[in-house]
Amino acid sequence: MIEKRCNYRGKEYSCKVKKDMVSIYSHNEEEGFLPCKDLLGNVIKGCFFKKVKINDVEEIYNLRYMAVYDKREFEILSLNINAIKKHKLTIVTQNEILARELGFEKREQFVFCKDIDITEETKIICYIEYANKEKGIDRQEILLKDLQNKFRK
Numbered sequence: 001m002i003e004k005r006c007n008y009r010g011k012e013y014s015c016k017v018k019k020d021m022v023s024i025y026s027h028n029e030e031e032g033f034l035p036c037k038d039l040l041g042n043v044i045k046g047c048f049f050k051k052v053k054i055n056d057v058e059e060i061y062n063l064r065y066m067a068v069y070d071k072r073e074f075e076i077l078s079l080n081i082n083a084i085k086k087h088k089l090t091i092v093t094q095n096e097i098l099a100r101e102l103g104f105e106k107r108e109q110f111v112f113c114k115d116i117d118i119t120e121e122t123k124i125i126c127y128i129e130y131a132n133k134e135k136g137i138d139r140q141e142i143l144l145k146d147l148q149n150k151f152r153k
Contacts, residue, residue, distance in 0.1 A: 001065050001076045007058040020054045060131040067091050068123035069116055070102055076124075077113060084147050087118050120144050 006015040006022060013024040026033055026048045036047035054060075066073040067089055074091035083089055090113050093099050099112030107113050118124075124147060128138040 001079050003063045003065075004060070005063055006060045008052060008056065010058075015057075015060065017054065017060060021051055022054050022057050022060070023049050023051050024057075025049050062129045064127040064129065066125040066127070067116065067118070068125065069114075072098075073125055079147070084118075084144070087144075088115055089118050089122075090115050118144060 004015050004017065006013055006024060008024050013026060015025065016023045027046050029048050033048035033050045036044040036049050038044055065076045065079050067076050069091055074093055077090040077092050093104060093112050094110045096112065102114065104112035104114040120143065122144060124142040126140045126142050128140070
């Protein structure tokens with residue numbers, strides 16, 4: 001799972017970048033933010049956005065979450081509050097031989113998934129890839145309780 005993030009005025013937000021504009025998203029109503037709407041024009045509860053110029057954003061980066069399973073890192077299909085509450089994640093691989101070895105199910109061509117239980121000991125790795133290539137990529141291990149706190153915000 002890859003999540004695009006940015007820092008704007010000292011706070012971290014989810015974002016989408018389109019040319020020289022950045023749409024930033026918040027779960028809280030903040031000054032200058034408008035309510036998000038679905039395709040039918042209905043307001044989406046707990047979603048607010050603001051469009052800003054890319055030069056007004058301090059930093060843009062991607063977060064890529066991986067789970068360690070059988071001493072190997074696998075991409076996480078979706079990481080959200082429901083998965084964390086249920087202590088379950090779906091991990092993904094495109095390696096058919098590895099998928100067979102570890103009991104993954106084929107979802108589509110070259111996509112194999114497996115639902116795993118997560119515990120306090122489950123290692124979640126977050127790779128931070130900065131838009132500024134000179135900064136490189138950071139790697140952080142995250143504990144389950146830290147993920148729970150992240151998704152409570």
